[in-house]
Amino acid sequence: MPELRKDPVVERWCIIAAGRGKRPSDFVGEREPHFTPEGEKSCPFCYGREDRTPPELAAYGRPPDAGPNTPGWTVRVVPNKFPALQRDGEFIRTSDGVYDRMSGIGAHEIIVETPDHYRTLDNMDVSAVAGMLRAFSDRMLDLENDDRFKYVQVFKNFGVAAGASLEHPHCQLIATPVVPKRIIEELKGALEYHEFKERCVFCDVVQRETSDGTRVVLEDDYFVSIVPFASRFPFEVHILPKKHIASFTEIAEDDAYRFSVHLKTMVGKISLAFGEPPYNFMLHTAPCRRGDLAYYHWHLELIPKLAKAAGFEWGTGFYINPTVPEQAAKDLREVPFEVNEAEAEVQTV
Amino acid sequence: MPELRKDPVVERWCIIAAGRGKRPSDFVGEREPHFTPEGEKSCPFCYGREDRTPPELAAYGRPPDAGPNTPGWTVRVVPNKFPALQRDGEFIRTSDGVYDRMSGIGAHEIIVETPDHYRTLDNMDVSAVAGMLRAFSDRMLDLENDDRFKYVQVFKNFGVAAGASLEHPHCQLIATPVVPKRIIEELKGALEYHEFKERCVFCDVVQRETSDGTRVVLEDDYFVSIVPFASRFPFEVHILPKKHIASFTEIAEDDAYRFSVHLKTMVGKISLAFGEPPYNFMLHTAPCRRGDLAYYHWHLELIPKLAKAAGFEWGTGFYINPTVPEQAAKDLREVPFEVNEAEAEVQTV
Secondary structure, X not given: OOEEEEOOOOOOEEEEOOOOOOXXXXXXXXXXXXXXXXXXXXXOOOOOOHHHOOOOOEEEOOOOOOOOOOOOOOEEEEEOOOOOOEOOOOOOEEEEOOEEEEEOEOEEEEEEOOOOOOOOHHHOOHHHXXXXXXXXXXXXXHHHOOOOOOEEEEEEEEOHHHOOOOOOOEEEEEEEOOOOHHHHHHHHHHHHHHHHHOOOHHHHHHHHHHHHOOOEEEEOOOEEEEOOOOOOOOOOEEEEEOOOOOOHHHOOHHHHHHHHHHHHHHHHHHHHHHOOOOEEEEEEOXXXXXXXXXXXXXXXXXXXXXXXXXXXXXXXXXXXXXXXXXXXXXXXXXXXXXXXHHXXXXXXX | OOEEEEOOOOOOEEEEOHHHOOOHHHHOOOOOOOOOHHHHXXXXXXXXXXXXXXXXXXXXXXXXXXXXXXXXXXXXXXXXXXXXXXXXXOOOEEEEOOEEEEEXXXXXXXXXXXXXXXXXXXXXXXXXXXXXXXXXXXXXHHHHOOOOOOEEEEEEEEOHHHOOOOOOOEEEEEEEOOOOHHHHHHHHHHHHXXXXXXXXXXXXXXXXXXXXXXXXXXXXXXXXXXXXXXXXXXXXXXXXXXXXXXXXXXXXXHHHHHHHHHHHHHHHHHHHHHOOOOEEEEEEOOOOOOOOOOOOOOEEEEEEOOOOOOHHHHHHOOEEEOOOHHHHHHHHHHOXXXXXXXXXXXXOO
């Protein structure tokens, strides 16, 4: 019999359609190749083409005497050439009868993860992944100085079907002048839980999942990667820090390294299980300048693009998940992808 | 400069990325054909194959002396062979520590719109579309008798990319044992507005749109089809009744006919403009047995599948729409698809 499960944080029910019982092999199909010869030829993110992007906002790994916008970097952050929101302009809020408008003030940046056009995240060294995370954190801290910005959403679209328009490995961030709907929902749910129980709901989830283990894919002393109880999508994975920290920007350098082991492993397992499928990941963190929240807890959501949202999902906000989360976790545990022990040891980035 | 616009009902901001300014021609591309020879050969919804579906729940148009599950129908409703939720079984709600579960009780039905495998909605007679709407309403009224059901979501997935797995024109409905998240959000937003202003927010939207006209695609004395102010997707269309009615099941027969003119015209315009793209539509109506609500107002949302939700949308619940709604409405007004006057006159169904 199918089962309805409620997300512990937001008011979202999911239908776990056990009868459909889809396993990894049901999702392996022909995939469009992510990389193409034309994609590399026209790539604006490779070495030597630094002038094809707007001037960089940050770069890491370049020799100290090298100038900006030159090769030699390991991670590079540039403004999006076609930004969804922009930094310049007057910030106006207007009412228009029944409607509300606001200028499209914000920031839209690209984090180029590696100089290597073909180096997918699961093939990066853990220290290189940690370097990318450091760029996230540095950019978030910088953007928080602009008090027009209320939230910074970091995300990755991998593969055309997941929304990527350029092949070269990159993440994006968008700073928004309002706290987004999903984050408001998480904050609200987490606050209500905290008022009721004096505990962080995410801490409780971590405790429950690690004591139970059926939905755990990877665990160490610092992080746990789980298939969430009320997963919206098949083989969705969340990575949560065990320590209560509201904002990703508060992460210690060693913990960023440990988190990188989880992120690389989860992307690697999904790539191996499904033949490098398109995927998205989204970092959820406290709103700008609210790193002190007792009830919020940063985490990362990773969604392989195996199923489509259709009319029912768009209409209701309910999701029908054809894969039972406990089975998905077991399947992912068994995928033979892991970071070797020597690499998993914290190294100075 | 881009603009942020807030939905007047729910707490959702959209980014109208005017700079990207996408027009219809930007979305016309090669499309997978919706119909294939294999699709017809294996179709369980064509005449003479009535035994390939579970026994029918309703059928229209068949001669009175014909038996059930035989040819001769014009619209036929059957249970989904692979239901997401099921009617039989014990209805149990359980708490599981931090988590909540519920049995997957509900109903999942298919409304076969026409016996003709290749008859897309824009090629149906208006009276046939009205016949399909009557089936929606009859099924909703029947399901409301089961007080385990809190909401009935009617929706259509057209095309593989929009989630259709069978070609033959059909809609679906799913009855759920909780009011879905999106509907709760609409109810909540509409209630707050009503408490504040003593008016229905949807009635105010109708008034504003019809007096302004820039976002109107089609209007008559009974319905208005608009591109919403805070559209999530390019060329999204909403159809609203001008008269305040909370539940679709309260629609008068003549109005169902008039609504069919709008629905056929909107699907026809989108099909013509974009080369029969995949699309979804979703009927939003009052929860079961709540047709008396003063603050809620049924409507239909039609979304052509031209853009993808990606990491930013999944992470934030914000949408980036590259097409300005006013321009989209103008473009759709100019698409030369219309129901001719004789057919648009209300006819007895």
